[in-house]
Amino acid sequence: MAILLYQKTITLRKEVFMNTKVLIEAIGYTGSALVLVSFLMVSVVKLRIVNTIGSVIFTIYAFIIHSYPTAIMNLCLVMINIYYLVKMSNTSQNAREYDLVKVSPDDSMLQYTIERQKDDVEKYFPGTTDMVSDTNTAFIVCYKGAPVGVFAGTKDENGCVDxxxxxxxxxxxxxxxxxFLYANLQAEGISSVTFSGPDTYHQEYLSKNNFTKSGDRYLKVL
Known part of the structure; x- marks a missing residue:
């Protein structure tokens, strides 16, 4: 009887050990996967956020398996990521980093930027890339002289841009x-803006910039 109980105890301990080992390995694989996935991201902010999460998880894994050099390296990566995330956050809030350039709807730089990003523009604003020249209001947002954003719409007599x-x-x-854009449009004689296009990929942006939905369109008073 005692031998049977001992064997069951040993078996149970082995099962617990194996389950714990699998869990620890899962933690390591999860951290590694997140770090790898982060490098596939286009957005630098998202890259650093996901990389930070992956590095934190892998740091925990490294401490569990007593791989202290690996843990220290990943802790350093976490601190580096946090430093640059804070720096980018401060930069994002500094409107002077951007320049707003008013252009005509048929401006060559505006058309070039839209054409260069055509597939992505069409994803967010389907069927619009060939209609820009029909608008009467357009701006390019530049960062250190390079175009990083475009805005085009039709302004009515009341200063509202569709x-x-x-x-x-x-x-x-x-x-x-x-x-930055909506903080500076009023100085350009624009009192409000509306958007009535598809919002499948644009809804979060509209919400972040305080648009309110009114019927089948979004409205923001400047």
């Missing part, structure tokens, strides 16, 4: 361009 395109390149898709 937005056709309000697009920013993936690398700067952290809502900072939108905040």
């Amino acid at each position: 937005i056709l395109i309000d697009y920013c390149v993936p690398e700067y898709r952290d809502f900072s361009i939108g905040k």
Whole structure:
């Protein structure tokens, strides 16, 4: 009887050990996968956020298996990521980093930027890339002289612009361009903006920039 009980205890301990080992390995694989996936992301902000999460998980794994050099390396990665995330957050809030350039709807740089990003623009604003020249109001948002966002729409006599395109390149898709843009449009004689296009991929952006839905369109008073 005692031998049988001992054997059951040993078996149970082995099962617990195996389950614990599997759990620990799962933690390690999860951390590694997140770090790897982060490098596939276009947005630098998302890359650093996901990389930080992966590094934290892998740090825990490294401490569990007593791999202290690996743990220290990943802790350093976490601190580096946090440093740059804070720096990017401060930069995003600084409107002076961007420049708003008013252009004509048929401006060559505007057309070039839209054409260069055509597939992505069409994803967010289907069927609009060939209609920009029909609008009467357009702006390019630049960062250090490079175009990173475009805005085009039709302005009525009351200063309300019906937005056709309000697009920013993936690398700067952290809502900072939108905040900068709408903080400066009033100085350009625009009192309000509306958007009535598809919102499948645009809803979060509209919400972050305080648009309110009214019927089948979104409205923002400046």
